[in-house]
Amino acid sequence: MPEVNISGPSGRIEARYHHEGSPNSPVALILHPHPQFGGTMNNQVVYHLYYAFQKRGFSVLRFNFRGVGRSEGLFDNGPGELADAATALDWLQAITPMRRPCWIAGVSFGAWIAMQLLMRRPEVEGFISVAPPANLYDFTFLAPCPPSGLMVNGAKDRVVPTESVRGLVDRLKTQKGIVIDHQTVPDANHFFEERMEGLMEVVDGYLDKRLGKRKTRKDSAA
Template sequence: MPEIIFSGPSGRIEGRYHPAKDKGAPIALILHPHPQFGGTMNNQIVYNLYYTFVNRGFSALRFNFRGVGRSQGTFDHGAGELSDAAAALDWVQSVNPEARNCWIAGVSFGAWIGMQLLMRRPEVEGFLSIAAMANRYDFSFLAPCPSSGLFIHGEQDRVAPLREVISVIEKVKTQKGIQIEHEVIPGANHFFDGQVEPLIATVDSYLDRRLGPAPAKEAE
């Protein structure tokens, strides 16, 4: 799990990168929760998503948004963080010029950033949007959504109530040729406390359907 530093719009960005053995392997970019509420690339969901993709042979990158950890800059209410994510995708693509495609996974605030990024990057083939805060951020830009993907939410989410996310998903589902799936984790809150294992199992099941069964796990 090599530590990396790459250039971003506000200076250096700190990340963790795991290159795939196959030069043509797809890319996975994982985006962490809200920087002002303790969100970092070491968030347990982000960490587990990272290795979920690594174990499927992806080149995976997770990183700290500006002002978090050793990443330079200050919180920018989403606009700067979207630029950080674009810079991260640029960097991982630059070291994987033969990559066939890309997936984006975002958690909470990171889900909002990730969905904005996929609207701008046609190479993004799929997405995972976990605990999307549809009650606090505008997701109306997903019309139409250019990629198929999965929304996952906790049944007991009090931060971003389930009904708010469902209303967003129902709008996106009407777009032709795009399949948006939605899973609810019983008993889970916004942070999936004590429920990370069933969350990742749900992600794995979805990726099995989209990509085929995962190969034998690589050593971490």
């Protein structure tokens, strides 16, 4: 999990990158929660998403938005963070120029940024949106949502109620040819504290359904 520094629109972007050796391996970009509420690339949900893609043979990148950790710049409440994410995806694709498919995953604020990015990048084939803040941010730009994906939230999330996520999913389901799965993790709050296993069961199940069941490094060693 080497540390990398990417030249971003506001200076250095601090990141962690896993490189998969296969020339045909897919790529995934993971975006962290709100920087002003403690969100970093070391958030536990971000870390588990990163590993979920890594063990399925993806080259994976997670990074700190501007002003977080050793990433330079100041919080920009959306536009700057979207520029950071676009730069990170450019870097990921430049270092793996022949690799497809491309996935994006985001957590809370990072899910909002991720969904904006995939609207601009037709190569994105799938997404995982964890606790998308449908009650706090405008998602009407998803018209239509280009790829199919998963939206998942906690049943006891007091920040993003299930009803707001369900309403967003119901609107997106009207788009032709796009399937948005929505699942709720029982007893989980916004941060999935003590419910990480339940969250990852949902995520792993979805990835297995979309990508096919793959033998992981852990499975191979058993």
